Amino acid sequence: MAIVEVDEEYKIPLKQVSVSFNIKPADRFLVRVETREKIVLEKIKQKDSLIEIIENPGHTDRRGAALDLKELEEELWGR
Amino acid sequence: MGEMKVFVVVDSNIFIFANIAEYPEQETAKEKLKWLINKSCTILVNPIIVSEVHYKLSRLLSAEEAYERTLKIISSGHVEYVPLGKGTVLKAIELSRSRKIRINDALIAQHALDLNAEGLVTDNTKDFVKVEGLKVIKLREDE
Numbered sequence: 507m508a509i510v511e512v513d514e515e516y517k518i519p520l521k522q523v524s525v526s527f528n529i530k531p532a533d534r535f536l537v538r539v540e541t542r543e544k545i546v547l548e549k550i551k552q553k554d555s556l557i558e559i560i561e562n563p564g565h566t567d568r569r570g571a572a573l574d575l576k577e578l579e580e581e582l583w584g585r
Numbered sequence: 586m587g588e589m590k591v592f593v594v595v596d597s598n599i600f601i602f603a604n605i606a607e608y609p610e611q612e613t614a615k616e617k618l619k620w621l622i623n624k625s626c627t628i629l630v631n632p633i634i635v636s637e638v639h640y641k642l643s644r645l646l647s648a649e650e651a652y653e654r655t656l657k658i659i660s661s662g663h664v665e666y667v668p669l670g671k672g673t674v675l676k677a678i679e680l681s682r683s684r685k686i687r688i689n690d691a692l693i694a695q696h697a698l699d700l701n702a703e704g705l706v707t708d709n710t711k712d713f714v715k716v717e718g719l720k721v722i723k724l725r726e727d728e
Contacts, residue, residue: 530662556661557622559654560615563606566645573607575598576709578641583689 591626592665594697596707597637599724604654605645610708610724617706617724621663628664629702633692635659635666673699686712694719 508523520529527549535547553561571577595618602614621628630638638658642651659666673695681691690709694716697705704720707713713721 554622554661554663555657556618556628556663559657560603560618563604563611563615564642564646564650564654565606568607568645573605573645575601575641578644579637579689581644582637582640583687 591624592629592700592702593621593626593722594629594631594693594700594702594705595621595634596693596705596709597634597641598708599706600634600638600658601641601645602708602724604642613724614708621706626663626703628661629667629697629700630659630664631667631669631693631696633669633689633696637689667696667700669696670699680716684712684715686715691716 510518510520510522512518520527523529529549534550534552536550538546538548540546566573599614599617602608602610603618605611608614618628635655635658639651639655642654645651646654658664669692674692676699677688677691677695680686680695681688684691686694690712694705694713698716698718704722705713706722706724708724710721710723713719
C-alpha cells in the first residue's frame, strides 16, 4: 500500500503505483466516492488506438493494380 | 522476476493490409497483430516503416485518414518507435550492397538485428530471407 499526498493544485501523484496498476499518462479514471473517507479510482477501459483502427479498417476506391503494395513501394523508393 | 519483454519488428505491409478493408489479407493481418498483442509483444517501428505506412495509406485513402491512422499506429501502447542510429545505417548500406536488397529493406532488416528483435513480421519474405540471422515471421505462417 502506498501513501500519496494531494498537492496545492489538488493533484494526487500516482507515479509510485503506476507500474503495479499499469497506469500511463492520459489514462482516464472514474472517481467513485464510497464514503467521506474513501474514494475509488476505476480505470476506464479505452481501446488501444492500433486495435481501434484495425477493427475499423478504412475503405479505398482503388481497385486492381492500384492496390499493389509492391508498386506503391516502387513509387516511394524507386528501382 | 519481471516479465520478459518480447520485441518484434512489423513491416509496413502488415499495417497497410490491416488498415484497408479491400485487401483480402485484411483479416489475416488484423489477427496477426492481435496475436502479437495478446502475446504481450512490443511492436517496433522505425522511420522507414512509418514513412512507408504513411505514404501507402496516403495513396489509398484520403490525406486526413492516412494522417490519423499513421498517428494512431505510433501512439498505440503496443507500438514503440525506435529511431535509426548511424551504426545501423552504415551496416544497412553494406547489407544492401552485399545481399542486393533495396536500402529501405536493408535498414529494416539491420535494425531488427541490432535491436535483438524476436523477428520481422512481413508479407515480403523474398528479400528478407537473404539476411543472415534475421528471423522472418510470415504473415500467413501457421502459429
